[in-house]
Amino acid sequence: MIRSRSDLSHARRVVVKIGSSLLADVDHGIRQDVIDHLVDELQGVMKAGMDVVIVTSGSVALGRVQLGWLNRTLSVHEKQAAAAIGQPVLMSAYARAFARHGRTVAQMLLTKDDLRNRRRYLNASNTSETLFSAGVVPIVNENDTVVVAEIKFGDNDSLGALVSLVVDADLLVMLTDVEGLYDKNPTKHADAKRIGVVEHLNEEHVEMAGDAGSAFGTGGMASKLSAARVATSGGVSAAIISGKESGRLSRLLAGEDEGTLFLCGVDRQTRRKHWILEVLSPKGEIHVDVGAQRAIVNQGSSLLPIGVKDVIGVFDKGACVEIVGPDGVIARGLCNYTAEEMRRIMGHGSGDVAEILGYLDFSSVIHRDNLVLCKEE
Numbered sequence: 413m414i415r416s417r418s419d420l421s422h423a424r425r426v427v428v429k430i431g432s433s434l435l436a437d438v439d440h441g442i443r444q445d446v447i448d449h450l451v452d453e454l455q456g457v458m459k460a461g462m463d464v465v466i467v468t469s470g471s472v473a474l475g476r477v478q479l480g481w482l483n484r485t486l487s488v489h490e491k492q493a494a495a496a497i498g499q500p501v502l503m504s505a506y507a508r509a510f511a512r513h514g515r516t517v518a519q520m521l522l523t524k525d526d527l528r529n530r531r532r533y534l535n536a537s538n539t540s541e542t543l544f545s546a547g548v549v550p551i552v553n554e555n556d557t558v559v560v561a562e563i564k565f566g567d568n569d570s571l572g573a574l575v576s577l578v579v580d581a582d583l584l585v586m587l588t589d590v591e592g593l594y595d596k597n598p599t600k601h602a603d604a605k606r607i608g609v610v611e612h613l614n615e616e617h618v619e620m621a622g623d624a625g626s627a628f629g630t631g632g633m634a635s636k637l638s639a640a641r642v643a644t645s646g647g648v649s650a651a652i653i654s655g656k657e658s659g660r661l662s663r664l665l666a667g668e669d670e671g672t673l674f675l676c677g678v679d680r681q682t683r684r685k686h687w688i689l690e691v692l693s694p695k696g697e698i699h700v701d702v703g704a705q706r707a708i709v710n711q712g713s714s715l716l717p718i719g720v721k722d723v724i725g726v727f728d729k730g731a732c733v734e735i736v737g738p739d740g741v742i743a744r745g746l747c748n749y750t751a752e753e754m755r756r757i758m759g760h761g762s763g764d765v766a767e768i769l770g771y772l773d774f775s776s777v778i779h780r781d782n783l784v785l786c787k788e789e
Contacts, residue, residue: 414583414649414675417668420665421667424463425582426463427465427585428466429467429572429586429639430655431586431587433588435447435469436470438482440477442470442474442505446655450661451506451512453661453662457661458549465575465581467571468502471498471502472494475497475499475501478498478501479493481494515549518550520551520553521553521554523554531729534730535730538773541579553568569586569638570638570639572584573646574642581648582648583648583651584643584648585661586652588636588653588654589654591606591671592654593606593610593617594606596620608669609672610673613641618637640674643674644676649676685784688744688745693732694733695726695731695733698715698724698734699722700715701721701738703719708783709742715778716761716762717757718759718760718761720777721758723754723755725751729747729748729749730746732745733745742785745778745779745782746778746782747777748773749773749777
């Protein structure tokens, strides 16, 4: 957990959101030079041992340039068409930049619906973990080619905040064309002062933010503060820094006074436990034997299929279920398999799952990270 700038050098995983104003040029489209410099810096971050996820804007902006639709208001379908044209251009630019360092990138397109649905949320989380293990850099963007108003994030600042929760990041960094949060508009007031650290984000900070954005961007400072609020409420610190010159991200992560850092006052695991235990509604029950109960309660173990005796209810993969032992309900957790799959593999060893189901997604039924005891000492 990041409690001060000095903790930034110990961050394990960082989500870097890059705004359209940095990537798109009205004359030339993609700013390959900007992406190259950013990727060079990110390569240094990853060599230091940090996982990096990039949340990128720019697909609609680049599509507008390609189509010559710069000085007009686009309909929803025109924006979707522009995104369909701009997205491969954007991904190609990142692929070229990372290839210079021998790294592979992966495209992840998400909508708000994906993160509302527990199964798709879990799939996105598991996919990102697999990519990290393979040394691949996830490049995330909103799926603008199909998105409509009711499932749209609104801006990629919000998307970055939610992705930081999905991938269990320590820090969300929003790269933009301003230096950070100021106590007043720096373009109008010469005496405006940058705020270095925000311990508790409140309405006073929101009032400081203007709603001005660049010609290409959809999110001004207000949207970045909203994203910072989402991230910090979920146990992820956030930062707003300028991306107009290289070196700033490295300085931020080294603990230097760069941009504005928003500290989180909530422990991520505590909040996750509260969410599983208090917010989610159980969709079924998994009954376990005394050995599994002892392993879960006393040893902090994951739940394995061999310890399952019975499955009650109908539920989907990723659903919240109650774990019931000989002494009653002992825990809640997010199940890695459907109820039907559970009935087929219960009582069997993890090594038998692939043969029974024809595939193996997880060796555990409920991983310890997604399991909360109902009565913890």
